[in-house]
Amino acid sequence: MKRVSLLCGAVALLVAMTAPSAWALSITKTNNTFGSVDNSSDTRTVDIAAGDITMGTGTILSVTATLDFSKCNDTATASGCSGTGGGTIPFSNEIAFALTSPTGTTVNLVTAGTFTFGSGEYRAEITFDDLAVSALPANPTNGTFQLVGTLGSFAGENAVGT
Numbered sequence: 001m002k003r004v005s006l007l008c009g010a011v012a013l014l015v016a017m018t019a020p021s022a023w024a025l026s027i028t029k030t031n032n033t034f035g036s037v038d039n040s041s042d043t044r045t046v047d048i049a050a051g052d053i054t055m056g057t058g059t060i061l062s063v064t065a066t067l068d069f070s071k072c073n074d075t076a077t078a079s080g081c082s083g084t085g086g087g088t089i090p091f092s093n094e095i096a097f098a099l100t101s102p103t104g105t106t107v108n109l110v111t112a113g114t115f116t117f118g119s120g121e122y123r124a125e126i127t128f129d130d131l132a133v134s135a136l137p138a139n140p141t142n143g144t145f146q147l148v149g150t151l152g153s154f155a156g157e158n159a160v161g162t
Contacts, residue, residue: 027052027159041155048102048159058159062130063097063151065109070123070138092116092140099151102161107149115140 029046050058071092093116100106108127116138124140128147137146
């Protein structure tokens with residue numbers, strides 16, 4: 001097991017409004033809390049408050065999620081890996097990320113074994129979008145990709161919550 005750090009995450013929601021049906025409100029929330037995980041798991045939350053919904057019902061139409069993370073052989077820092085690790089294999093197959101709604105719906109962004117390649121330490125910023133053209137690559141890299149699950153599972157849920 002090697003260390004993974006989640007550096008920041010952003011969730012963007014497209015929320016329905018009660019005015020003409022073609023209108024929608026976009027909400028972006030970010031959690032920049034640094035975390036370093038080794039042989040365990042960690043949770044990050046983003047809160048959508050009722051005051052964030054300035055018009056309409058707050059029903060989710062679509063979701064995208066962006067994660068900025070690094071996979072290190074040594075100590076993870078807020079800017080990535082410290083570079084003092086003794087190995088060259090970051091064990092990318094250990095990485096798993098999921099997004100859970102306030103009502104308990106969980107969507108897997110990446111499951112263990114999705115990433116099967118890795119040579120050395122790295123930092124990646126990945127945006128997960130159901131409409132992305134490309135599937136997730138074997139080696140984590142920056143970009144916008146399809147996820148393992150479907151963010152459409154959140155459609156119709158209320159956006160307010162943690």
